[in-house]
Amino acid sequence: MSRIFSLQRLFAMLIKEFIQMRRDRITFAMMLGIPLLQLVLFGYAINNDPRGLPTALVAMANDPYSRAAVTALENSQYFKFTDVNVSPSEARSLLRRGKVTFVVTFPSNFAKQAEAGTPNALIEADATDPAASGAAVASAPAIIENAVASIKQKNPSLKQDLLKSSTIIHRKYNPEGITQYNIVPGLLGVILQLTLVMMTSIALTRETERGTMENLLAMPASPFEIMCGKVLPYLGVGAVQVAVVLIAGRLLFNIPFEGGLLLLIGAILVFVLALVLLGYFISTVARTQMQAMQMTFFFFLPSLLLSGFMFPYAGMPEWAQTLGEIFPLTHFLRVVRAILLKGAEWSEVSASVYTLFLFVGLLLMLALKRFKRTLD
């Protein structure tokens, strides 16, 4: 008994492990925090049958039929009319920028069509994410039909024939509803984020752990030089990854390249810069490589869930959307999908790119500030 297994020795091990576990605050917090985070995010924020999708309304005429149809669409909870009575060109721009998921258009003669029994509404859907728009689009024709019918019933003088409604549906940017079109550009962002943040997050902690930091600091290298030296090589790594993903996306998945390549590369560069600086910032906070990894993971998980990569962004509750805005990935996904799938121009993605620039500036400042403090 005492040779192979002793309860006393096991007890000694257990006590030591427990003390060490308790002393490593970050690990302890992660063990409790991650399950709770997952539970809340998955439980409340994630919705595979998203409701309340932002919709633009183009109503050529203000008639009772289209009004009833709009009310009915809104009552279905799938559609939330965020931009009402915009011009057709404005509506299209909103769709390209990803501000709205649908554009609903009622023609000027909708009332006449309704009374004649053939109401033709037009629904343009941003189908880049087939999962987000699918259910709403499928239910829309019936909803409009019922709304028109109920108005007609109030007016017995009209012919109460069966409606031959033909709501026209345009699934734009991804008419065949190919999931890869949405996933692969998103994967570009996710792959870049995973590797670059992780690699740069151990940049400084590795020096500290190996004891080389003290020497490095004693030599005449400024914090800015050290940061650039640590971070720039990963821009190269990022460039290779971008090339691989884009070429594979084209060759294996036939991902459309609607927009300009130069604009795309520029946007990717800003995103990559934000990522390496984020990683570097983590490495100024973490004390060990292990902690850096944990922090990266802690950041990675919610960004995956809330950025619109795995689940439709527009389908999340407002608080989750607000939370999603703090991740560079969220903004990058908008840009890369808009450029690749919708052929968006600079003016249509500039807001998101500027936000990415904001991340770069903020993280640069934070990292340099933190670094100065770690000297002492």
Added chain:
Amino acid sequence: MNAIEVKGLTKRFGDKLVVNNVSLKVKPGEIVGFLGPNGSGKTTSIRMMCGLLKPDEGNGQVLGYDLIKDRLLIKSQVGYMTQKFSFYEDLTIEENLSFVARLYNLTPLRKHTTETLEKLGLLSRRNQLAGELSGGWKQRLALAACTMHKPKLLLLDEPTAGVDPKARRDFWEEIHRLAADGMTVLVSTHYMDEAERCHRITYISYGELLADGSLSDVIADAGLYTYTLTGPNLERFIAELQENNGVQQVTPFGNSLHVTGTDLQALKRVLKPLEQNEDIQIEQSETNLEDVFIKFMSDSTDNMQ
């Protein structure tokens, strides 16, 4: 102008007072031993002097540059060798040297690294990873790397911990060569033989300068008298001797016992009864540096509490 002239250096980490009011003067070309008990803040003091840390209080000059304002200038003209090997173990010897040479902008690069490798005697092993070197070689590489830019001041933090006596002797020969060329050296150490190789010794205990001067000055200033007892089974006397007021410390050295005290007459009185034992020889001997340091340490309370 002194190479180092600092006054009242104080450093706290949180609530803990790590360095308390350290003042130090080092003349150009001197090799000064910086001594003190564990936890007396020697490493932190050195880090403040090479611009790595900002002192909370105190001021002074290193190589004529202000300790607070000109830290970057100090860094470029001081060589600092850390306690633990802190070059890159996953780089080769030559790659490490090239890295340092580039940081200090030494041109032509090739000439500097080759010369250093030659001096080290590592020319044939230039492509070996630094991590594969033995402790003694690592330490020589570190010294070579941090003196490559010919600093005017070299700060060494316990440079020969864990190094064999031969390597330690070689190391000190190199230090003396560098000093002969005009380099000032400040070296912190716990080893008496290292301290004895310095031109001057400074002993600091919790902010108090307890001794400062050449080896013989420090020993003389301590005012200690030492008797050496030789014979078998001397351990039996240790406890008894220590209880005496006239005896400061009793230290066993192999088969002999060093009995030290500040009062020669009292010491003689204490040892008188032992003369009856025929197998024990008692004679007055020279007080050595270690006796002096042990006296310093037992006089001051430890900082660990």
